[in-house]
Amino acid sequence: MAKILIIDDDETIHLICRAYLTKSGHIIEEAYDGPEGLVKAEAFQPDLLLLDINMPRMSGFDVAKKLKENPATKNIPIFMMTSLKQEANIQRGYGLGIEEYITKPANVEHLKLRIEKFLQSRK
């Protein structure tokens, strides 16, 4: 059982990810934009963070940058999940120190397996 924070402005993504991940026994916390996500990441200290890029108020890249700059959140693993498939964005994401860059559309079952495998490897 792990703590997972989802930061995405689309409620449908929250509903689906929450449904699939809570089935595996994970505890889910949710944020709908970058600033809210930053606050919750510090307070909730998740074992994994699922982060969208295109969001209002603050982009996912900026959120990842701020998380990695903050000593309290710099060790939280980040999975970026986005429809931006361009190589430059992928490189930018990994350059910020994220663990995985997942492009949409993603298979939700595969996503769950990747998360499980990653969390297992961290134990």
Added chain:
Amino acid sequence: MLEILTQSPHFYDYVTAAVLLLGVFNVAEVLFLLWNKARVERSEVKRQNLKRLASTALITATDPAELLPRPIKEEEFAAYSEAIASVLDSFEGEIAVKAVKLISDLGIDDHYRRLARHRVWYKRGNAIDILSSFRLKSNREFFLAVFRSEPALDVRYRIIYGLSRLAREHADIRALARLLSGLPYLTAKYTEDIFYNIITSLKASGSEAEFGIFMREIMHDKTVLNLVKRDCITACYAAGCERGRGLLREYYAAFPGEPEILISAVKALARVGDFSVTAEALKNPDWRVRLAALKHAHLCCMDMLPEIRAMLNDPSYHVRLNAALALAKGDNKCRVALREAAAGPDAFAASAAAYALTQEAA
């Protein structure tokens, strides 16, 4: 008239009546605005609830259509469509299959197909946008049929956009190019988006090579605007066409007098790590091409130090500045050259070099 009114014994009665009427009108206006605000908020809450319901049904039910009330009002169709489009954009697999089935089970596609023939053009455009977001292959023929009878240019552009998300094979690209060439050139961004959609659709179906064949076909086709060829290359840049290096080099060689194409080719090649044309582009007579090459010069061309150093005296401000920035990113020899230029007699070069040195220090 005014005189009659002011001299009337009932003048103050008229004024009082006018003020009262104005007051009543203002109160009515405020009440209407409050009622409308409440109506919009109620509608938004209903829309969000329906979206949530649709998403939940897609997750939990084997046949989501059985759980969901059939949409009747426009806002209900819109809510379901948003939820379905969001699922299709983000997920594939079983949940996406259920979402696609829901479109026909709830009659959403029929509804928007009807709206796509509405007499008001923006309603038709909106219906086309929604149908496009579903990316249903079955809509291809429908889009083509609507395109043939559609009088509004704005809607026709949207249909082409929708079709570009459905491209699967070579014939689709040719058909789209034909439709596009029949309309006035809109914007570089629009055309680039169309080709970007085509490339990503082809990549998804494993037929990326088809786009290369198409680009080779149009390379010397005089009926295709050079602007469109440029946008194809820019789309390659955005989509990262790793396998198109050879073709991009051919474009660079085939259009020596077309700076727009040269710039796009230099950028697209650099994007996939190919700097074979950058050195040549640094000497191009058009300053925009030199500028595009300079952006990547530090990655490939620092053995051209004298040439880049000479560009600090270029007539174009942008070239001078970027030459200085390229030198600042180079090795020690480059930075020595930059410091010399900063202390040199040419005020323009000195200013660019000084700026680059401060940027480097920062």
